[in-house]
Amino acid sequence: MVRVRLHIVYRGSAYHGWQIQPRDRTVEGELTRAVQTVLGLEAPVKVQGASRTDSGVHALGQVAHFDHESPRKLWDFVRALNALTDDDICVTRAEEAAEGFHARHSARGKIYRYRIWNHRFNHPFLGDRVWQMGSQLDLERMRQAAAKLVGTHDFEGFRTTGCDSPTTVRKMRRVEVHTRGPSMIEVEVEGTAFLKHMVRIMVGTLVDIGAGRMELSRIDEVFESGERRRAGQTAPACGLTLERVFYPDFPWAEPAPELGGAYLPVGLEA
Amino acid sequence: MVRVRLHIVYRGSAYHGWQIQPRDRTVEGELTRAVQTVLGLEAPVKVQGASRTDSGVHALGQVAHFDHESPRKLWDFVRALNALTDDDICVTRAEEAAEGFHARHSARGKIYRYRIWNHRFNHPFLGDRVWQMGSQLDLERMRQAAAKLVGTHDFEGFRTTGCDSPTTVRKMRRVEVHTRGPSMIEVEVEGTAFLKHMVRIMVGTLVDIGAGRMELSRIDEVFESGERRRAGQTAPACGLTLERVFYPDFPWAEPAPELGGAYLPVGLEA
Incomplete structure (x- = not known):
């Protein structure tokens, strides 16, 4: 079992916030659907976010994690998730998280x-x-x-x-x-x-x-x-x-105000 | 008869370009309708733009002129035009143009x-x-x-x-x-x-x-x-x-890259 950490940028205008809802379109809901499609599993996947942003709130540096057993390469994950979500959501990076990492509880x-x-x-x-x-x-x-x-x-x-x-x-x-x-x-x-x-x-x-x-x-x-x-x-x-979630082991890009935020989202810098 | 010069910012995504069209929604068409509504005249008004931007092209510094005889204050014009157009069009300033000014022909x-x-x-x-x-x-x-x-x-x-x-x-x-x-x-x-x-x-x-x-x-x-x-x-x-149209007599603000363009649209600086 591998825990994958995702870095996500989104324009929140079209979403009823982060947290998954039975009927409304949410960022967690869209990502969960995409991850489920990529993994092709019958067992439900939980995409755990660092912050449950409100309806209409944006993110340059949201972080989330999910667990999987697939040997699929992480970079393929990122490309697939972006292909399966709308253009106002962008997964900028996926990486294997350290032992015990939790997107919400590990945040400092x-x-x-x-x-x-x-x-x-x-x-x-x-x-x-x-x-x-x-x-x-x-x-x-x-x-x-x-x-x-x-x-x-x-x-x-x-x-x-x-x-x-x-x-x-x-x-x-x-x-x-x-x-x-x-x-x-x-x-x-x-x-x-x-x-x-x-x-x-x-x-x-x-x-x-x-x-x-x-x-x-x-x-x-x-x-x-x-x-x-x-x-x-x-x-x-x-x-x-x-804009940013801090973790003990986290890499960050330098400020990039020309992108409309003080921090360049991780992964969008290259 | 007074010739009024308008400064206009627009996000062009929702418009079939600047130039007025019989059926499609255009920036000139929206402004013409708004000016006509404000002036309340039966005679048709021509809003002459400096540049006929293509469908989907944006403007931080479009300039246009029209003629009118109304004694209405220019500042009232600006407020009324913004109230009568959607949020992706913003008239940032209106001023009386110099004798012989033409938004397109006077551009340098x-x-x-x-x-x-x-x-x-x-x-x-x-x-x-x-x-x-x-x-x-x-x-x-x-x-x-x-x-x-x-x-x-x-x-x-x-x-x-x-x-x-x-x-x-x-x-x-x-x-x-x-x-x-x-x-x-x-x-x-x-x-x-x-x-x-x-x-x-x-x-x-x-x-x-x-x-x-x-x-x-x-x-x-x-x-x-x-x-x-x-x-x-x-x-x-x-x-x-x-971004900008040059005229012999034109006032310009300093560059303001934080607004997503190199030039701050005239009128949005105050």
């Missing part, structure tokens, strides 16, 4: 990037990859609020009510507000692990603070009360991209 | 950019903005071929048979082959004016030479013979973007 951290197109008009090329917003945002206030999110906190108030995680303490290594050009704002979040909708609620709260609708102290109030209702809006899914 | 030059995603797999985020090609290309050969295209030549052999231009001598100021990251090749062409399909046939010929299917000397043969059949393939429309 993740980077998400959230893009805000801060302009009164829609961007014709980036419509489904950004949150378009015409109102002016105070970047300095957003950065001050972002700094409050860094560190180890109880993020109970920054998750959706549908989140079933038994623990809510998480560590954010970085929460940074960057600009790229005069109209693009990017919020880059690096943390050990995340709760459901956590990045989107954090970004929505930063935006509400940046727009002057909330005080900076609101961050502290949410942490102290643990109440979701005190935090800001949930930023729309389309602006969010899973 | 244009820049086109052609993107080749030189990778064996499709890029999930850039599928409809690049020509995806897995075979290896010799960039040095492509650059040598590109250098031969620079200058004033008779481009008779580099136009489609459907081109009705009475003259075929054109001046190319620059034909440059760049790389952006390890897998993206960009051909940037700056010239005074272009024949129908000229950029796409030039790029297709560079690719055929880069792939080793044609000799470098083929460029000279096409110039000498004027025969389309001696030139290379026509590169697909989806890889092409009209």
Whole structure:
């Protein structure tokens, strides 16, 4: 039995998120169907992802694993999976995982990037990859609020009510507000692990603070009360991209901003 | 009577090119309908574009003009036109043109950019903005071929048979082959004016030479013979973007590669 690790890039617009659903089209569902077709087995295959991205969320660096006994070459796997999935999903690499590897449980951290197109008009090329917003945002206030999110906190108030995680303490290594050009704002979040909708609620709260609708102290109030209702809006899914999952043994390419993300997806560099 | 100059960005994938057609959806057709709606006139309006981009070709810097007598403020025009067109078309600015201005005839030059995603797999985020090609290309050969295209030549052999231009001598100021990251090749062409399909046939010929299917000397043969059949393939429309039109009096923003083009569309910078 071999455990295979996959690296996956996808544009999430046409999918109901990562997690397999009985009826809706999902990334895990498409990959599972493709892996099953390639292996030609009757036994069901489980494709385990690192992150269960929401409906409409994109990924430059999703990671998943599955087990198989076939002697098929890994490179043939990659080509077959890409032939069997639509063009908005790309498996960039497959490799044999180390003993005991688990795409979700072995992850040591993740980077998400959230893009805000801060302009009164829609961007014709980036419509489904950004949150378009015409109102002016105070970047300095957003950065001050972002700094409050860094560190180890109880993020109970920054998750959706549908989140079933038994623990809510998480560590954010970085929460940074960057600009790229005069109209693009990017919020880059690096943390050990995340709760459901956590990045989107954090970004929505930063935006509400940046727009002057909330005080900076609101961050502290949410942490102290643990109440979701005190935090800001949930930023729309389309602006969010899973950029990178960290593992102890992981190879990474250098940043490549010209591809629309800070990190070149592994395997798309060659 | 006021002549209004429009600056337009569009993702061309859903349009049968710029030029208005009786049945098919085109960018000029959509804008004409929108302008007509805003002006509320019974007399037909002509929206004159600088470049008649092909079906599927994109624009970061298209320019057009139309005439009107309405006292409506130009800024209201822009907002109304964007409200009346789909999100893949964005009018970024409207201004009163100088006496005698004509979007097509006053143009002093244009820049086109052609993107080749030189990778064996499709890029999930850039599928409809690049020509995806897995075979290896010799960039040095492509650059040598590109250098031969620079200058004033008779481009008779580099136009489609459907081109009705009475003259075929054109001046190319620059034909440059760049790389952006390890897998993206960009051909940037700056010239005074272009024949129908000229950029796409030039790029297709560079690719055929880069792939080793044609000799470098083929460029000279096409110039000498004027025969389309001696030139290379026509590169697909989806890889092409009209980046910029030059006019004697024109304001331009600085390059902004983070928006997916070398030039920030005028009006999207603020």
